Amino acid sequence: MKRKSIYLIRHGETDLNRQGVVQGSGVDSMLNEWGEAQAAAFFNAYQHVPFDKIYTSNLQRTQQSVRGFINQGIPFEKYEGLNEISWGTREGKEPNTGDTSYYRDLVLAWKGGDFNRAADGGESPIQVRDRQIPVIETILSRPHERNILIAMHGRAMRVLLTTLFKQPLIHMDDYEHSNLCLYRINYSYDTQRFELEVKNDTTHLLSLEIPQTF
Template sequence: MNKNIYILRHGETENNRLAIVQGSGIDGTLNQKGEEQAKAFYQKYQEIPFELVVTSTLQRTHQTVKSFIDKGIPWVQLPEINEMNWGIHEGKSYATWMEQPYKEAITDWQNGRYETRLENGESAAELAARMEVFMQWLETREESTILICSHGRAMRCMMTYFFGLPVSEMEKFSHKNTGLYQFLKDKNGFNSILMNDISHLNSDNGFPF
């Protein structure tokens, strides 16, 4: 079955603004800018005939697509697309971990050492395992037009499945708040239409972010 799949990152949270690590252990909410980003996304895509909305279990994704949910579109929450668990670094400033722990983990993952994890956190292998479960679940769905809202690192990993790449390539995929990826799926696989698109946030729409 052909499918039209839209995947976006949640809107901005206060932790995003302050450059504080969230991960799956901090269930932050959208700040005012994030709410405006969500509104802008809805204004541009409200006419798309979505048959299913899929979010993580974290409320920042729920809030980002709330306007679609409020229309009565069926909604599913899946822990498989929750953000990565960053362990002891969650709740701390990016400045305290970007120079060494994070960079070391990223380097290991890029070199195929997927079992590396930050202290008390999740490994790339574990993240990839739940993304594989999610992709298998997605294949079973009968809906043809699906809206998915997830998180930055989770989406990086997810994109490797959509593009048929190894997990070591996930750094290639950037993720701005409400950045949109779109894929059309046919018998030959997934075809990329949009990548991290934020055209709904341009000044022509009244949202000069």
């Protein structure tokens, strides 16, 4: 049986993550010191996996999250299709009460099935799914890549996982995530089906000391 093992991670922490600032696809932030530590811990835990290819978004925080593997010489490709959802005009701005209500209403609309609704100046979940599908097709067209590592973003991951498992987008929020979490997925070329093996796993981060905030 021909299979592909997919290690899917969310990028490590950035300063904007810690501040509660929405980044989306329009803010190309870097990992902070804690995010770099998370990336190093993930590399230490999974450096033994013989990855054939690494796929990332175009945003540097995903590439920094897998730098240890790239430095090993593992080939990697970056795709705009793996970018985070665009949250539009509010990306990168300090959170306030109005923003909290705005994002809550937007997510509630999605939970109610309005997947064409987009953030002001941003994207809808359907638009994100539509740009992800060609990347999925590219990845699956390469059966010789038996073990792959994909680094991307929280909301985009939720959209991707519903697509892989042929679920309606209303199930997006069933897939919890945290910085540098791991989803491990197997794909069978015989059955053309994906199987979830591990979800939102952060055991590789247990050795890290929780950063102090003041």
